[in-house]
Amino acid sequence: MDKFTIKNMNLYYGKFHALKDVNLSMQENKITAFIGPSGCGKSTLLKSLNRMNDLVEGCKITGDIRLDNEDIYGNMDVNILRKRVGMVFQKANPFPMSVYDNIAYGPRTHGIRKKSELDEIVESSLRDAAIWDELKDRLKKSALGLSGGQQQRLCIARALAVKPEVLLMDEATSALDPISTGKIEELCLKLKDQYTIIMVTHNMQQALRIADYTAFFLLGEMIEYDKTDQIFSNPKEKKTEEYITGRFG
Amino acid sequence: MDDKEIKEIAAINKITFAQRMREYKRKPLSLVMFILVVLAAALSVLALVFLIVYILVMGVPNLTPDLFAWEYNSDNVSCMPAIINTVVITLLTLVIAVPFGIGAAIYLSEYAKRGNKLVKVIRTMAETLSGIPSIVYGLFGMLCFVTAFSWGYSILAGAFTLAIMVLPTIMRTTEEALIAVPDSYREGSFGLGAGKLRTVVKTVLPSAMPGILAGVILAIGRIVGETAALIYTAGSTTGLVDGVMDSGRTLAIHMYMLANEGLHTNQAWGTAVVLLVLVLGINTLSSFIAKKLSSKK
Numbered sequence: 001m002d003k004f005t006i007k008n009m010n011l012y013y014g015k016f017h018a019l020k021d022v023n024l025s026m027q028e029n030k031i032t033a034f035i036g037p038s039g040c041g042k043s044t045l046l047k048s049l050n051r052m053n054d055l056v057e058g059c060k061i062t063g064d065i066r067l068d069n070e071d072i073y074g075n076m077d078v079n080i081l082r083k084r085v086g087m088v089f090q091k092a093n094p095f096p097m098s099v100y101d102n103i104a105y106g107p108r109t110h111g112i113r114k115k116s117e118l119d120e121i122v123e124s125s126l127r128d129a130a131i132w133d134e135l136k137d138r139l140k141k142s143a144l145g146l147s148g149g150q151q152q153r154l155c156i157a158r159a160l161a162v163k164p165e166v167l168l169m170d171e172a173t174s175a176l177d178p179i180s181t182g183k184i185e186e187l188c189l190k191l192k193d194q195y196t197i198i199m200v201t202h203n204m205q206q207a208l209r210i211a212d213y214t215a216f217f218l219l220g221e222m223i224e225y226d227k228t229d230q231i232f233s234n235p236k237e238k239k240t241e242e243y244i245t246g247r248f249g
Numbered sequence: 250m251d252d253k254e255i256k257e258i259a260a261i262n263k264i265t266f267a268q269r270m271r272e273y274k275r276k277p278l279s280l281v282m283f284i285l286v287v288l289a290a291a292l293s294v295l296a297l298v299f300l301i302v303y304i305l306v307m308g309v310p311n312l313t314p315d316l317f318a319w320e321y322n323s324d325n326v327s328c329m330p331a332i333i334n335t336v337v338i339t340l341l342t343l344v345i346a347v348p349f350g351i352g353a354a355i356y357l358s359e360y361a362k363r364g365n366k367l368v369k370v371i372r373t374m375a376e377t378l379s380g381i382p383s384i385v386y387g388l389f390g391m392l393c394f395v396t397a398f399s400w401g402y403s404i405l406a407g408a409f410t411l412a413i414m415v416l417p418t419i420m421r422t423t424e425e426a427l428i429a430v431p432d433s434y435r436e437g438s439f440g441l442g443a444g445k446l447r448t449v450v451k452t453v454l455p456s457a458m459p460g461i462l463a464g465v466i467l468a469i470g471r472i473v474g475e476t477a478a479l480i481y482t483a484g485s486t487t488g489l490v491d492g493v494m495d496s497g498r499t500l501a502i503h504m505y506m507l508a509n510e511g512l513h514t515n516q517a518w519g520t521a522v523v524l525l526v527l528v529l530g531i532n533t534l535s536s537f538i539a540k541k542l543s544s545k546k
Contacts, residue, residue: 052440057363083442093433096456105451106441155437162441 003028003166003196004049009063011044013056018044020220031188031197033211035204040217042200046168049198050085051078083110086164090171092151094143099135102143102154106162121161129157130187149180156187167191169199173206185210204244208232216240308522311515321487326516328523330489331503334404337490338483338499339472341408342415347465350419358427359449375417383478386414390482402496407483414478415468422467426460427453462539469531476501500524
C-alpha cells in the first residue's frame, strides 16, 4: 500500500529550482532509499515529507504530497504531521538533558504526563532502538556523554517514542563508524515491520543492503525509481548506471 | 625518524625551559610577544589587586558596629538603610527589565525573520542605548518619571530609570546566548512535533540559561554601582524606604554623598568595602544559580 504519494512536486529555494517535477510513491512497511550525488535534492525532498522545509526561509513548494491520501500541505496540523512522520538527522542531536528526558520529550509534548506511562514508553522505545541494555543504568545521566553511535540510536529511540508511522532518516549513519552503522542498519530491518522507513544515503552499499526500493536523483530530478535489486543490477537509465558503477558522483 | 625528531614532536605537549629558549633564539619576535602578553596580564591583575587591597586597607578599620546601625543619623552615618535600599532597588529593576529584555531577545532571535528590517533597527538602537552616559538616563528619568508622572523622588522612578538603562545589556546578551544555541536542538524539537512555544521554553531557553544569567549579572553590577542615574530619580534621603514611592539612597549614592560632603571620608571607605563585598556576594550567588540550573539539565 502507498504510504506517501508525491505528485508533480516542485521546490524552490528563492530563485533556485531545487526539485523538478518529482513523482514518487513510497510503500508502507518498506525501506525506501534516496541516492544521488551531493546537492541533487534528496535531503530536500526528505525534509519536505515532514515539512521541516517550512523552517527554511524562501522555500516554496508546489504540487501535491499526500500521507495516507491526505494532503500534508493542506489542512493537516504540521505538529501532528511531524508526530506521524518522525525524523532522524544526519548528526545526532540529543537535547542537553538526561537520557530519560530526551526520550520523554516527544510524549510529554503530546500530552502524556503520567510517570508510569512515560517510564513504559522510555523503556519500550529504547528496547525498540536496541539500546536499552546499554543505557538502562544511566537513564538519569546526560545524553551528551554518550558515544556518537549511542547518541544516534538514542535519537532513533526518541523519534520512536511518539509512535510515528513513518521514519525519515537523513544520512543517519554518515557520521558513524562501521560497527555503529551496522547496528543501525540491523535496527532498520527490524523496524520496518512496524514503520515505513524512508532514508537518504550517500552509501550505495547501504541502500543495496537494506532498502527495498531505491530512487536515484540527479540535479533536482528523479531519474529512476524501482526495486533496489532492479536499480543496482539492471538500471534502465544510463545516468543511473553511470552513478552506481562509480563513473561520477 | 631519529631521536631528535621524536623529541621535537613530544615538545608540542611539553616544552622544557632550555627548549623554549632555543626556540626564542631562532624567533626573537615570539619572545617579545611572550613578554608583552605576560606583562599585559600581570599589569591588569596588579591594578585590580592594588585597588582591592587599597580599599580593604582604608576601609576595614572603619567597619565599626555604628556603621551597621539600623537607624541612620549624622553621627553614625549608618549604611544599613542604604544596603537594604540597594537590594530593593536591584530587585525592583530586575523585575521590570528582565521580562522585557528576555522577551525582546526571544522575539529577535526566534520569531523575527532573519534579516528583518525591524530587527536591525532594534539592534542598532540597543547598541546606541548601551553607549549613552548614565547621567542622560538620570535626566530622562527625572523629567519623565519624577516630574511628568508626578512620582516624585522615589525608588520606583529610580528602578524604572535603571531598568531602561540595563534593558539593552540584558537584551543583547540574551540574544547572543539564544543565537549560540545550535539549530539542531530546534530541529530535533520541531521534528518531534513540538510547537514554537514548547521548543523555545523547553529546549532553547534552558540551553541558553548560563548566557542569559551572565547578562543579568552584568546588569546587577551596573545597578549596584550606579549613581548618576539615581541621584535625580530615587533621590538621596538617608532613611530606609517604606514603600516604592519613598525616596532612598543606594550604597553607591551613600558613598558618593559621604565622600562629597567631606565630613565622613573614613566611613565612605568603610562603605566601599561593604559595596565590594555585596557585589562579590551577588556574583557568587548568581554563578551558583547558573551552575544549579545547567546541572539540572
